[in-house]
Amino acid sequence: MTPRSQKAAATEPVIRDIVPSEAVHFSGLTAPALRTVLGEAALPADCWRIGAFLEGEPAGLLLSAPGFETMQDLTTLMVAPGFRRRGIGRALLNTLHQRAQAAGKRGLVARWSNRLPRAQEFQALLASAGWSAPVETRRRMTWRVGDWRKGFPRRDQILARLRAHGLNDRSLAELGPEGLAAFRKENAALIAAGRAPEWASAEGWIEGADSDLSLVLHDRDGALCGWIAVYYQPQWQRWFVPQGWVVREKVPQGWLVGGIASLIARLEEKAGPEGQIIAQPPAGIAGGMEAMLHRHFGPYAVAMDFLNESEFLFRRDGG
Numbered sequence: 001m002t003p004r005s006q007k008a009a010a011t012e013p014v015i016r017d018i019v020p021s022e023a024v025h026f027s028g029l030t031a032p033a034l035r036t037v038l039g040e041a042a043l044p045a046d047c048w049r050i051g052a053f054l055e056g057e058p059a060g061l062l063l064s065a066p067g068f069e070t071m072q073d074l075t076t077l078m079v080a081p082g083f084r085r086r087g088i089g090r091a092l093l094n095t096l097h098q099r100a101q102a103a104g105k106r107g108l109v110a111r112w113s114n115r116l117p118r119a120q121e122f123q124a125l126l127a128s129a130g131w132s133a134p135v136e137t138r139r140r141m142t143w144r145v146g147d148w149r150k151g152f153p154r155r156d157q158i159l160a161r162l163r164a165h166g167l168n169d170r171s172l173a174e175l176g177p178e179g180l181a182a183f184r185k186e187n188a189a190l191i192a193a194g195r196a197p198e199w200a201s202a203e204g205w206i207e208g209a210d211s212d213l214s215l216v217l218h219d220r221d222g223a224l225c226g227w228i229a230v231y232y233q234p235q236w237q238r239w240f241v242p243q244g245w246v247v248r249e250k251v252p253q254g255w256l257v258g259g260i261a262s263l264i265a266r267l268e269e270k271a272g273p274e275g276q277i278i279a280q281p282p283a284g285i286a287g288g289m290e291a292m293l294h295r296h297f298g299p300y301a302v303a304m305d306f307l308n309e310s311e312f313l314f315r316r317d318g319g
């Protein structure tokens, strides 16, 4: 399976991209949901599957995919138990640093579950490579699209009532280029005026978002009241809802719920009931999306945990 030349250096790991035919040797080193990536014939741009071989044996795996705002995500880093503490994890991580920097990325980010059994050693490796101290940032919830309906049996009535009271929910496609430009301008103006928090900025979220599913909410006078971003992640074959925001005064009126109701209806149509949807809203924001999603749909989630996050930013001078 492995060329003889790779056996030359007995103690130095060989680090290289792995090919689909090698998938079987690495599948135990990543989560079941990510295993399909190993066998894909071709990966989207800047998606990397990097293997470590020691004396010809598959010893470690690193998976990485593009993140937001030119960050690069470290998705999996795992060294097989018999090969640990021999510098393989560090060699894989170094390769990621070099590649991401050569690709012009701003930095690297890793998010991992608070349930990760061996988080301490992973954190120790990141810390030894200069990554930031981990912070708990988001609650992660995964559903089957069809199950969202169970959390929202009166969805269509609620949406109709909110629309009758002025909710104007439109996708990016329905807004069109001019509407989108006006939305971005107003979003920035609300933040500048202190009427919306910094995290309500759609910049960095809206680029590359799915234009049929990502929504912008206005009132009947045309004032911006919120947005929800949705992405299709082809590498994981799932729909991702990273963030949503509704202006404070509309939250008690149920407009965030209305936005989600609209999103579910559109998702069912586009993704079908068997599609997978994952949300990672920021944790602990009063009246925010995390609390709302958890209350309505938490009982129907197929998986739920909190995410710790750490990052490494490249210096502008190349360091």
Ligand SMILES: CC(C)(COP(=O)(O)OP(=O)(O)OC[C@H]1O[C@@H](n2cnc3c(N)ncnc32)[C@H](O)[C@@H]1OP(=O)(O)O)[C@@H](O)C(=O)NCCC(=O)NCCS
Pocket (backbone or CB within 6 Å): 075, 076, 077, 078, 079, 080, 083, 084, 085, 086, 087, 088, 089, 090, 091, 112, 116, 118, 119, 120, 121, 122, 123, 124, 125, 126, 128
């Ligand atoms: C984390 C992991 C990838 C490290 O791989 P590794 O090849 O054993 O790491 P290295 O030998 O390159 O170690 C590099 C540095 O990381 C730190 N480190 C690694 N393992 C450690 C441990 N068990 N305890 C403390 N520090 C550790 C040390 O600083 C080490 O440097 P040192 O050996 O000079 O002290 C490996 O332990 C692993 O696969 N763990 C389980 C998988 C996992 O949880 N992955 C994260 C989610 S994707």
